[in-house]
Amino acid sequence: MKNTADFLTMKKNNEKIAMITAYDFPTAKYVEEVKADLILVGDSLGMVALGYDSTIPVTMDDMIHHTKAVKRGAKDTFIVTDMPFMSYHVSFENTMENAKRIIQEAGANAVKVEGGGEVIPIIKKLTMAGVPVIGHLGLTPQSVGVIGGYKVQGRDAESANALIEEAKKIEAAGAFALVLECVPQEVAKKVSEVLAIPTIGIGAGLQTDGQVLVINDLLSYGVERVPKFVKKFANVGQVFVSGLQAYVDDVKKEAFPEQEHTYKMKEDQIEALYGGK
Ligand SMILES: Nc1nc(=O)c2c([nH]1)NC[C@@H]1CN(c3ccc(C(=O)N[C@@H](CCC(=O)O)C(=O)O)cc3)CN21
Ligand SMILES: CC(C)C(=O)C(=O)O
Numbered sequence: 241m242k243n244t245a246d247f248l249t250m251k252k253n254n255e256k257i258a259m260i261t262a263y264d265f266p267t268a269k270y271v272e273e274v275k276a277d278l279i280l281v282g283d284s285l286g287m288v289a290l291g292y293d294s295t296i297p298v299t300m301d302d303m304i305h306h307t308k309a310v311k312r313g314a315k316d317t318f319i320v321t322d323m324p325f326m327s328y329h330v331s332f333e334n335t336m337e338n339a340k341r342i343i344q345e346a347g348a349n350a351v352k353v354e355g356g357g358e359v360i361p362i363i364k365k366l367t368m369a370g371v372p373v374i375g376h377l378g379l380t381p382q383s384v385g386v387i388g389g390y391k392v393q394g395r396d397a398e399s400a401n402a403l404i405e406e407a408k409k410i411e412a413a414g415a416f417a418l419v420l421e422c423v424p425q426e427v428a429k430k431v432s433e434v435l436a437i438p439t440i441g442i443g444a445g446l447q448t449d450g451q452v453l454v455i456n457d458l459l460s461y462g463v464e465r466v467p468k469f470v471k472k473f474a475n476v477g478q479v480f481v482s483g484l485q486a487y488v489d490d491v492k493k494e495a496f497p498e499q500e501h502t503y504k505m506k507e508d509q510i511e512a513l514y515g516g517k
């Protein structure tokens with residue numbers, strides 16, 4: 241399994257970091273099989289695995305439940321779990337207790353927290369307590385209500401500069417990586433150049449130190465509309481539907497189960513059961 245120092249080395253060596261989300265046991269097994277560098281148990285699970293229309297309803301218990309399943313499927317991959325909405329804003333004690341559960345109870349290797357300014361002291365405290373932290377700037381979906389929609393962030397030089405300053409503070413606070421979501425490539429490039437820690441982009445262009453996508457988006461599984469930054473690498477939804485349709489059709493026309501899927505009694509027992517009839 242890679243560790244936080246390895247991700248720093250990868251950046252130095254210009255070796256790109258590939259991160260993929262996973263929310264359950266079988267998916268985690270596949271993600272480990274392709275040697276993704278990190279798995280993100282993202283709070284996006286609220287939208288793509290639980291059917292909510294934002295990440296706001298996702299709870300600590302949801303994150304623990306899904307992280308445990310992912311850990312069982314990917315014992316040898318570095319796992320990062322999102323701290324969900326309001327799980328790191330109520331109080332210092334509550335934040336530390338929540339991070340403790342994610343690491344100790346669920347088995348994640350690190351946590352991710354959204355935002356700059358106000359969460360800097362939290363990144364510092366978590367890091368000092370021995371919890372590896374990833375920051376997250378740009379579009380921060382837990383603030384969708386404040387932002388007013390899922391919009392590209394840092395489009396003008398002023399807000400871009402503000403974002404770059406936040407990124408530096410996140411690094412200084414001890415984060416070992418930074419997710420940049422939905423920012424122009426020029427902004428992501430500059431952040432990646434000024435930071436020593438790796439940047440992991442989603443909708444941030446090619447010049448970050450790594451990439452992350454939501455697995456349902458990249459496989460086209462259970463998602464209808466996807467953001468512009470998504471590339472469809474496979475059509476798993478289509479594979480699901482064709483397999484399920486074939487099953488339903490076979491059941492209806494008695495083409496399934498066949499003899500090879502069926503258990504049989506020995507002749508004498510059939511005789512005894514049916515009484516020769
Ligand atoms: N399936 C899924 N994929 C994600 O990447 C994702 C989630 N869910 N849920 C949590 C957040 C929300 N995200 C989103 C959702 C929508 C857009 C979107 O529609 N963006 C517009 C940009 C509009 C603009 O120009 O400002 C787009 O057209 O891509 C972006 C990120 C990213 N995260
Ligand atoms: C989109 C990524 C960065 C995320 O935070 C999530 O999956 O929840």
Ligand SMILES: [Mg+2]
Pocket residue numbers: 282283284295322381
């Ligand atoms: Mg998230």
